[in-house]
Amino acid sequence: MGYKAKNKQAPPKPLPGTTEPGKKRRRDKGKKRASAPKDERSSIKAQASGGRHKQVLPGRRKKKVDVVDEEEDSDLEEALHQGEMSPDEDEEETVKVKSMKGKGKAKADDTDDVSDLRKAPAKDLDFGDSDDDGHDEGKEVLPTGQHMFDLDAMPSDEDGEDDEFDLGEGEDDDDLLGDEDDDEMMDSDAEEEDSAFASSGDEDEMEVDEANDPRTAHLRLNPEPGSDDEDGAITTNLEDDLTNEGFTLPAVDNGGEVEDFEHGTSLREIETRMRWLVGVCAGKDEKLSQGVPGKSRSDHLLQLQHDIATYFGYNIFLVGKLMKLFPVDEAIAFFEANESPRPVTIRANTLRTRRRDLAQALINRGVQLEPIGKWSKVGLQVFESPVPVGATPEYLAGQYMLQSASSFLPVIALAPQPNERILDMASAPGGKTTYISALLQNTGLIFANDSNKQRTKSLTANVHRMGCKNVVVCNYDAREFPRVMGGFDRVLLDAPCSGTGVISKDASVKVNKTERDFQLLSHLQKQLILCALDSVSPNSATGGYVVYSTCSVTVDEDEAVVDYALRKRPNVRLVPTGLEFGVEGFKAFEGKQFHESLNLTRRFYPHKHNMDGFFVAKFKVEKRVKKQSDEDAEETGPLRKLNDEGELVEEEQERSAFDAEADATIIQEGKKKHLLKTKGIKVGKGKGVEKARAEKVVKPRGPTGAGKPQRVKKAE
Numbered sequence: 001m002g003y004k005a006k007n008k009q010a011p012p013k014p015l016p017g018t019t020e021p022g023k024k025r026r027r028d029k030g031k032k033r034a035s036a037p038k039d040e041r042s043s044i045k046a047q048a049s050g051g052r053h054k055q056v057l058p059g060r061r062k063k064k065v066d067v068v069d070e071e072e073d074s075d076l077e078e079a080l081h082q083g084e085m086s087p088d089e090d091e092e093e094t095v096k097v098k099s100m101k102g103k104g105k106a107k108a109d110d111t112d113d114v115s116d117l118r119k120a121p122a123k124d125l126d127f128g129d130s131d132d133d134g135h136d137e138g139k140e141v142l143p144t145g146q147h148m149f150d151l152d153a154m155p156s157d158e159d160g161e162d163d164e165f166d167l168g169e170g171e172d173d174d175d176l177l178g179d180e181d182d183d184e185m186m187d188s189d190a191e192e193e194d195s196a197f198a199s200s201g202d203e204d205e206m207e208v209d210e211a212n213d214p215r216t217a218h219l220r221l222n223p224e225p226g227s228d229d230e231d232g233a234i235t236t237n238l239e240d241d242l243t244n245e246g247f248t249l250p251a252v253d254n255g256g257e258v259e260d261f262e263h264g265t266s267l268r269e270i271e272t273r274m275r276w277l278v279g280v281c282a283g284k285d286e287k288l289s290q291g292v293p294g295k296s297r298s299d300h301l302l303q304l305q306h307d308i309a310t311y312f313g314y315n316i317f318l319v320g321k322l323m324k325l326f327p328v329d330e331a332i333a334f335f336e337a338n339e340s341p342r343p344v345t346i347r348a349n350t351l352r353t354r355r356r357d358l359a360q361a362l363i364n365r366g367v368q369l370e371p372i373g374k375w376s377k378v379g380l381q382v383f384e385s386p387v388p389v390g391a392t393p394e395y396l397a398g399q400y401m402l403q404s405a406s407s408f409l410p411v412i413a414l415a416p417q418p419n420e421r422i423l424d425m426a427s428a429p430g431g432k433t434t435y436i437s438a439l440l441q442n443t444g445l446i447f448a449n450d451s452n453k454q455r456t457k458s459l460t461a462n463v464h465r466m467g468c469k470n471v472v473v474c475n476y477d478a479r480e481f482p483r484v485m486g487g488f489d490r491v492l493l494d495a496p497c498s499g500t501g502v503i504s505k506d507a508s509v510k511v512n513k514t515e516r517d518f519q520l521l522s523h524l525q526k527q528l529i530l531c532a533l534d535s536v537s538p539n540s541a542t543g544g545y546v547v548y549s550t551c552s553v554t555v556d557e558d559e560a561v562v563d564y565a566l567r568k569r570p571n572v573r574l575v576p577t578g579l580e581f582g583v584e585g586f587k588a589f590e591g592k593q594f595h596e597s598l599n600l601t602r603r604f605y606p607h608k609h610n611m612d613g614f615f616v617a618k619f620k621v622e623k624r625v626k627k628q629s630d631e632d633a634e635e636t637g638p639l640r641k642l643n644d645e646g647e648l649v650e651e652e653q654e655r656s657a658f659d660a661e662a663d664a665t666i667i668q669e670g671k672k673k674h675l676l677k678t679k680g681i682k683v684g685k686g687k688g689v690e691k692a693r694a695e696k697v698v699k700p701r702g703p704t705g706a707g708k709p710q711r712v713k714k715a716e
């Protein structure tokens, strides 16, 4: 069984295509929790979801990695303050522009503030930026455990075996948890050569064996393209346990202490029931799929949702929403993965250094690191560090960015080319902007925009620190583009989102999101994506691409937004992202059919790829040319054509929208009434009418005409 105790997680696993050093790694401990009490869970033996063997935290270590992630990806609060939105999803939203300049409503993002990084005590540092305690007033509260299912109804312990849950010999809770005082503990293997960097081979050499290292085969996630389901995937041993004849209920060993109870049911009981319900709902084993007599599968599913909500500390709404994304057993792996931090990763800034040189410099400081994987030439995974990774001289000198592995992906997909003009629509604090800048080798021009003025400060700071000379920082609501500026070669829209992919960094997402939040975010994202598409020049010689990304896994914010864009902009199409791994986006979801090309989009999951949950889509923007069929149709009267905004419109609508003759009469009548009312002049059937008949009202064509009727003299 793969449920890990909350505070006994395995250390971060290597990313796709990377090697794992031969020594034990220390997990980051600084993250916030929104869920069940530590003591309860600490009596359950931790087992890594990544392997069949039991993984416990190393007994000794040098020092944990102290970092603050430079990116805050959960932006609902700000997003909801941006512009005026209505949740009407089927109509194209009117882009109501509200300049946010100077307003700075959202909370400040100062996570990249170096002075703060230095000030922060190591144990307080956190991956996320939120100050939220995860319990917003007025929001849905944690569900209580339901009791329509009795533990007695579950399969009984037939062989008395209890091997998953007994406390391992010599592993008391403190050892497993590794309390805050053990910073001085040394990894017994600390001096061992375990890094490819020390060999000082060239960069290619560093990457040679990453994907094939047998030591990490069980931990690698999608190391090779197209191998999502092979050894790359983190596998839980859920299925094995649940289908095992000898499945037993765990013995409760509380050491004589009083346990914490959740409405009369201990978390351990909930956990036990949850595992059992997974088996029932997954329906993979005949015996287990019987479930509780008289209860339907949906009864079991409902109870499972409640148990997951209670055990992992979510609101029930979000559990239901997230569970729809996966088969039941995979859903558990997802929730499980959200309980452990993702690997600490950095991106070497090639404007200032080479990855090899940076690695060597950090190794000299005692940092244990390795290349992130074959898919990146600039990423490094940091396993342990005796110094805060966010405050080394190399960091301050702009040689690297603290950046989650998943946030490399949209930039790789964007594939900027030297000398291009690029718009980064929602760019603060600049993790992706500075990466784009490096890929452009400081050529071309990047407009790095963010509507949050406060956040543009950290953006500007990063741009300077990283030596980016091709960046212009701006502060607009991105829905003002392309009116502010257009004609870009490429546009990145790393959209504000709910952050359901980064729950391990910001546990407040578990409890503070409601259905309305997702509606509003999806609405904003739809507005933004149309602006992104309209800001690209279809005539770009080298580009004409838009990348849309979110750090959320909900379909509302991902496929539904992309599908909407495809419907609204017939001159754009999806193209492959060029990313080597990730699972295909949904082509259909909950009975809703999306465009068939949605399979070109990519999803990334914590439980599958050991990265933050992420979504990436890449569009190619074509010229708005009339299709041959439209031209043919024009001779006989087109049925459908593009309007000035590139939307497909019905000819019938256009006709009814403006009938010159009818309008002339109405206008004339209006004028007569106006004269009569204001000046008492009664216009008869004489001259005035005659004059009106002598003129024809036509709608001017082209952008300058703007729909205002003009009078022209009728030909004699």
Ligand SMILES: C[S@@+](CC[C@H](N)C(=O)[O-])C[C@H]1O[C@@H](n2cnc3c(N)ncnc32)[C@H](O)[C@@H]1O
Pocket: 070, 071, 072, 073, 074, 075, 078, 079, 082, 407, 425, 426, 427, 428, 429, 430, 431, 432, 433, 449, 450, 451, 452, 455, 476, 477, 478, 479, 494, 495, 496, 497
């Ligand atoms: C996911 S974060 C961007 C992270 C950034 N791309 C990076 O890599 O560092 C989303 C950003 O969108 C910004 N934002 C939210 N609504 C916006 C809007 N209407 N226009 C422009 N930016 C917006 C937020 O301030 C936030 O900085």
